[in-house]
Amino acid sequence: MPDAPRSHRPLWQRINQIPASLQTRVEGVLGNRRVLRQINQALILVLVAALLWGVLRSEWRTVLIHARYL
């Protein structure tokens, strides 16, 4: 079924489509499996580092004290 005429689309949908080419390009890059794998790897590394940093700073103790004396 063809898309609704441009003038009949809700305002927010039209706003959504302004930088469509940029968004399509970004999604094209992010849709690449190799890029996805690299993003996943980078995410895990950064998050493990964040977790260890938090543990070293004893942030778990802040969580514990807050939860215990709620």
Add this chain to the structure above:
Amino acid sequence: MIVVHGPRVGPLESDANVTEKRGLWSRLWASRPWVQLGFLVLTNSWFTRNTTLAIPCPGLNCYACPLASMACPIGSLQHFAGIRQMPTYLLGVLGLIGALGGRVACGWSCPFGWLQEQLFKLPVRKWMARPRQRAAWWVLLLVSLAFGAGVWGMVAASLPGVVLALYLVAGFGLYAWLGASRVFALLGLALLMPFFTQEPWFSKLCPAGMLEGGIPQVLLDVDLRALIGPFFWLKLAILVVFAAWMAVTRRPFCRWVCPLGAIWSPFNRYSTLQLCVDQDACIRCNRCQKVCPVDIRIYEDPSDPACVRCMQCVDECPVSCIRVGGVWGG
């Protein structure tokens, strides 16, 4: 073979292999209610409280519950926002769950998610609503910057609480219109408001908090009953409204409100665990949608931010075109 947005899958296996594997996986997916129940017990096992209370719960579970043995991630997040400290430990734990499984915790370990699925089984007339299409990320970014600046300006100007409350209601309306009410719950109620007012605004209104913390505490502690005011009744009304909504719609809290879902949703696209759909084999029978706890058609987007990775669709698919894969291999 075409796979929409998800990693590509390898060639289809023979029917015998597929049937054998489905049998094994089917048993695993069928165990989900028991896994959910297990997490409900685990996160509310009072006797492990002294050792596990520092660990954020992989789901929404109120730590004001007298039996709670794990910390509420959103309550802890609000606490860190209130004391204006970067919660690296908390973000590390929540982020790792997301990076490995996306929203898998929503489907397998969230006690509130389990409750919603049980209430939906009630024999009442169902109302199938689908969330509207979400605005582009850059629109949400601009709106969020403007919203944050507004909250900051109002708190800095010491405007009356009524004005702030009206601003919040308007903000919720705007985000809901953009299809991102969960983003509002996370950004507005769980981060910005606690940051500026040192009050946990999401917890103040949370129906899970009322069910697991508010009601049991009032029942157990006679002194607390004297402190019951209009706010208690407001929270109770919110809980009743959500409970009624849960009976007629699939997981409404997860789909429209949960800030934890807002944290994990973006991970669905980049997580190690992925769902793969063989678009050529898919016959668009929509049986996946019929069993989906969040009412989505997985073949439209296998990395859909709403997907809670329950894997019911994998088991239900009559042509076995949906399978569990990973970002590392098909």
